[in-house]
Amino acid sequence: MNGFFAGIVGAFSDAAQEVRVHRGRVLLSLVGVAAAVTALTVSMAFADIAQRTVVEQMETYMGRPTTLDLNAMPKGELRLDQVEQIEDAWFAVMDRSDVSYATREANATARMRFSDGAQEVSLQIVDQPYATMRHTRMLEGSWFAPGDSQRLAPAIVVSRSFHQALGSPDLRTHPTIVSPGLGNARLVIIGVYDGPLFEGMMPEAMMLTSSYRQVASETDVVSTASGIRYQMWVPQDIGEELGKRIEQSMSSALGTDFSVNVYNNNQGGMDPSQDPTVIFRLLSLGIGAIILILGALGLVNIAIVSVRQRVREIGVRRSFGASTGRVFFSVMMESVVATVVAGFVGVMIAILIMRIPAVYGIFTGGAVGTGAPAFPVGAAVTGMVAATIVGALAGLIPAIIATRVKVIDALRY
Numbered sequence: 001m002n003g004f005f006a007g008i009v010g011a012f013s014d015a016a017q018e019v020r021v022h023r024g025r026v027l028l029s030l031v032g033v034a035a036a037v038t039a040l041t042v043s044m045a046f047a048d049i050a051q052r053t054v055v056e057q058m059e060t061y062m063g064r065p066t067t068l069d070l071n072a073m074p075k076g077e078l079r080l081d082q083v084e085q086i087e088d089a090w091f092a093v094m095d096r097s098d099v100s101y102a103t104r105e106a107n108a109t110a111r112m113r114f115s116d117g118a119q120e121v122s123l124q125i126v127d128q129p130y131a132t133m134r135h136t137r138m139l140e141g142s143w144f145a146p147g148d149s150q151r152l153a154p155a156i157v158v159s160r161s162f163h164q165a166l167g168s169p170d171l172r173t174h175p176t177i178v179s180p181g182l183g184n185a186r187l188v189i190i191g192v193y194d195g196p197l198f199e200g201m202m203p204e205a206m207m208l209t210s211s212y213r214q215v216a217s218e219t220d221v222v223s224t225a226s227g228i229r230y231q232m233w234v235p236q237d238i239g240e241e242l243g244k245r246i247e248q249s250m251s252s253a254l255g256t257d258f259s260v261n262v263y264n265n266n267q268g269g270m271d272p273s274q275d276p277t278v279i280f281r282l283l284s285l286g287i288g289a290i291i292l293i294l295g296a297l298g299l300v301n302i303a304i305v306s307v308r309q310r311v312r313e314i315g316v317r318r319s320f321g322a323s324t325g326r327v328f329f330s331v332m333m334e335s336v337v338a339t340v341v342a343g344f345v346g347v348m349i350a351i352l353i354m355r356i357p358a359v360y361g362i363f364t365g366g367a368v369g370t371g372a373p374a375f376p377v378g379a380a381v382t383g384m385v386a387a388t389i390v391g392a393l394a395g396l397i398p399a400i401i402a403t404r405v406k407v408i409d410a411l412r413y
Helices: 001-020 023-062 082-097 130-134 146-150 160-165 210-217 218-225 235-256 278-309 311-318 324-354 359-364 377-403 407-412
Strands: 067-074 099-114 117-128 138-142 155-158 176-179 184-194 204-209 229-234 258-264
Touching: 001 218, 023 324, 023 377, 067 082, 067 138, 067 235, 082 229, 082 235, 099 218, 099 324, 130 229, 138 160, 138 311, 146 210, 160 184, 160 204, 204 210, 210 218, 218 235, 218 324, 278 324, 278 377, 311 324
Parallel strands: 117 204, 155 184
Antiparallel strands: 067 229, 067 258, 099 117, 099 176, 099 229, 138 184, 155 204, 176 184
């Protein structure tokens, strides 16, 4: 056993020594491999980041898989007591079903007083779990905390356009804004979330449902509740069955005067968990593989020429007792050691390329900074594994040729 390990260590040592001795020739042969590994790693990273970005964008608008969307409305005109009845039944159903993530979502508008005058603001009325369910990315400050619904001055998180219209104040100073549309309530801005930014777009903000109902008029509360959606994020394997059960429970609790429907975002072939970039991923992998094969062919050619020029050296080593296995393994490991180094360099170059903000912004649709998808470790591992495999395959033919060298061949050169 000790002899076996000693042989392996010796082969690695011989390989490293040969790489140092012939570093000029090795470097020339490995430029193509390093470039191929860089291309493969970048293509794999791009496909992975693009897939995660697209899925995240889908989940931002559709909800995570599986999200159940409950719609419950009376058959007549909605009243405030009916809103309370619906929500009491909904909370009871969630408790029985052990739903951990749920949010109400509704849209409203409210007039707010900016430095250059009052403007209409698009309000999204949500609950605290909304950020987790919809991948809300915060640029500054923080999302709602569990105790924010108890604030005397209601908290809001605002869009970039809202923040800029307010003069981009430092959130550490706890900036506020007065809303004439919400009974002149003074609202505290606690965070800025990421979102589209277009010239002339209406400022947007998010507010907790309980906070909105504390300051809005009864008419506005009922009007907003008429378009409210009750969303629940549940495990995929029980989503369909649980949706039917919740619909039956809500119908039983509310009676025949209400219409109840539960929608599943996995229905209709719109499952956000599916990979919408699978074709592109396969195409990127194929292109990277072709580039890597071309680099490997160049390495094989140079390695074969190198072995033929080293017949005398190999013959002398055989005359001093080097076994066939030792010669085979050392020659093959020369290629492996060199390509591993080239693979590492290629992966580092790929990471540096992906760290360029302009490049990374293209891949992520402009999402850079906190919350943007990180460089995928899988792409780096794939690059290193591919480089190792290429080195082994490229060293196989020269190693076989080296094992056929005889001691007498050393005298002919």
